[in-house]
Amino acid sequence: MKNLHPEDQYLDMLKLILESGSERVDRTGVGTKAIFGHTMRFDLSKGFPVFTTKRVYWKTAFKEMLWMLSGGSNIRELVQQNVHIWSDWPYKKFIEAQPGDSADRSISMKEFEQRVLDSQEFADKWGDLGPVYGKQWRKWRTEDGKEIDQVSQVVDMLRNNPYSRRILFDGWNVGELDKMALPPCHKHYQFFVEPNTNKLSGALVQRSADGFLGQPFNVANLAFLTSLLAQQTGYDVGEIVWFGMDVHIYMNHIKQVDEQLQRKPKTFPTLKIKRKPASLFDYTIDDFELVGYDPHPAIAAPVAV
Incomplete structure (x- = not known):
């Protein structure tokens, strides 16, 4: 049996949406084809999952994640x-x-x-942008006016209580959704330490996934965040698991998806982290390099707002 490339999971998902997704009217007015409930897994020890069938601007993705980790809004x-x-x-x-x-x-x-x-x-x-991702991750406001730094709590638990089932953070703050420019799509992150291998795995629950434009960023950033946490807390990297709920392709992205599906995946690159700063919040974009990233050309598509 031929060994499948890990990116084939993503391409198969796009095919599934095109072939069996339901056509739905969405809040943007553009319209989508959508499925409900999908899972992908990537072993980070076998390559960094930045997709190769079109160029993913990984520095842009990483800058976005670092901005969120800073609490930026x-x-x-x-x-x-x-x-x-x-x-x-x-x-x-x-x-x-x-x-x-x-x-x-x-x-x-x-x-x-x-x-x-x-x-x-x-x-x-x-x-x-209102109290979007970074605000909720780093400064979740409680009823009595205090602020909770969820990400710092994750770091502390990975160091001091690594087998807890509560190593997680969330962005879905029901009381502040109406103040956000966009409610969080990638809403729930959770982490798992395997004691026999000393590996850290990360999972993401995504309520809404733009299959063509946004999802490649989300998968890369989940792998990125898991890698940073592993370095900071002394673990090797394990898997990432992506759970998509409403997974869709916008109707004005279908031609672009068809073009992408004609391409064959290439070898995943390796993430090189050049230094270990004092904390998770002290990295800069210059600390990272993707070694061996040789994707197919980018495919442009409009953003639905």
Whole structure:
């Protein structure tokens, strides 16, 4: 029997959605083909799962994860690093807030981002995404006004109580969903230490997965986060397990998916972490290298906002 490439799990999922997914009207108005409930597993000791059948801009993905781990919730910190994946939501909110005869109603995304960069005051007002991922991960607010750093708790438990079934963090804060630019798609993370191998595995429960654009980022970032936690807490890397709930392809991505499905996966790269900083929150993008990443070309597709 021919050995399957681990990326075939992802390609088979895309095929399944195209062949048997139900057509659904979604909040964006674009429409999707969707399935409910899907799982993939990747052994990190056998390569880092950055997909190869199209280029995944892994530095952009890693910068996003580092921003979330920092507790960030404003696009200014991302735009400063040439990361634009969160800009659509505040830009749309800004445009819709302008009077119909206002010159600001017609400014471009590029002009909007430049204002965010040029003015901290403007960024505070229009670049803020609300209490999104990083806020919930690092500063979950309790009823009495205290803040809980869930990620630091995970680090502490991996060091001091590694066989607990409560090594997890979550972004789905029901009381603050209406304040978020976008409720968390990758909502629940949990970790597992195997005592016989000293390996750390990580899992992600994703309530909503954009199969073509977003999911490759989510899988890579789960592997990235698990690798960082393993280094910080003294474990080898094990598996990552991805659980998708509403897994979909937008109707305006179908041609792109068809193109991707014509391609054969290449060997996964290796993640090289160049140093071990004092804490999980002290890494920078320059600390990482993907050795041997040789993907097929990128395939452009629009973001549904």
